[in-house]
Each structure stands twice: as structure tokens, then as C-alpha cells.
Amino acid sequence: MRLIVLLVVLASVFLLLRRFRGSGASLGSRQCPHCGQQIPALGMYCPICGQRVV
Ligand SMILES: [Zn+2]
Numbered sequence: 001m002r003l004i005v006l007l008v009v010l011a012s013v014f015l016l017l018r019r020f021r022g023s024g025a026s027l028g029s030r031q032c033p034h035c036g037q038q039i040p041a042l043g044m045y046c047p048i049c050g051q052r053v054v
Pocket residue numbers: 032033034035036037046047048049050051
């Protein structure tokens with residue numbers, strides 16, 4: 001089912017663009033338990049301190 005994959009990719013890009021444009025949006029972001037910075041909900045490692053956040 002390529003269509004589903006395409007839709008998922010498009011949705012991910014859309015959410016990423018939305019997060020970049022709308023600063024301070026709580027959607028798709030969370031707080032790192034190690035350094036306390038707001039980090040993307042996607043991904044397993046904090047881009048600020050590099051610690052693993054699960
Ligand atoms: Zn961190």
C-alpha cells in the first residue's frame with residue numbers, strides 16, 4: 001500500500017512544518033527530563049543534551 005505510506009510521510013512533513021512555523025506550540029513537543037529543554041516528541045535522543053529520552 002504505497003498510498004498509506006505517502007499519506008504518513010505527508011502528514012509527518014506537515015506536522016514538522018507546522019511546528020517550525022508555530023513557535024511555542026505544545027503539539028509535538030515535550031520536555032527533556034535531563035536538561036529541561038523543549039524537544040521534539042519525535043526521536044529518541046534529546047538534541048540539546050544528547051541524552052536518551054523514551
Ligand atoms: Zn536534554
